[in-house]
Amino acid sequence: MTKKVMEWQLRLYIAGQTPKSIKALDNIKKYAEEHLKGKYSIEIIDLLLNPQLAEGDQILAVPTLVRKVPVPIRKIIGDLSNEEKVLVGLDIKKTLVS
Numbered sequence: 001m002t003k004k005v006m007e008w009q010l011r012l013y014i015a016g017q018t019p020k021s022i023k024a025l026d027n028i029k030k031y032a033e034e035h036l037k038g039k040y041s042i043e044i045i046d047l048l049l050n051p052q053l054a055e056g057d058q059i060l061a062v063p064t065l066v067r068k069v070p071v072p073i074r075k076i077i078g079d080l081s082n083e084e085k086v087l088v089g090l091d092i093k094k095t096l097v098s
Contacts, residue, residue, distance in 0.1 A: 008032070008040040009069040010090075015062040016048045020079045024063035027080035035092050067091075 012028060014021035025044065032040045045053050047062060057066050057075070067074040067090050076089045087093040 006039065006070060008036050008067065008090075008092075009043070010040060011043045011045060011057065011066040011068055013045050013047055013054065013057070013059045013062050013064045013066070016046065021063050023079040023081065024065065027083075027086070028065055031080070031083060031086055031092075035087065065090075 010028065010032065012025060014024065025042075028042060032042065047054050047059070057064075057073075059066075061077050063077070063079060065076045065080060065086075070091075074090055076086055080086050084093075
């Protein structure tokens with residue numbers, strides 16, 4: 001019996017190419033490569049281009065990272081520079097141990 005590898009679906013909401021948005025994207029790419037290599041996807045949603053998409057995930061501030069899968073949905077607001085906070089917030093830290 002083969003074990004199916006779960007893919008983490010992450011969605012990053014930004015508002016244009018601001019320094020904070022670029023830093024958030026760089027940070028989540030780095031953490032995902034280090035901790036979820038080969039098991040994740042990151043969707044970038046620029047709310048300057050698609051403001052209507054903010055409503056679906058109830059985005060109130062940018063940048064905001066949303067973990068869609070695995071459920072439950074989790075959100076982290078900011079440039080994601082605190083790796084420990086991001087890993088715990090996304091529940092990656094606990095998942096790696098189990």
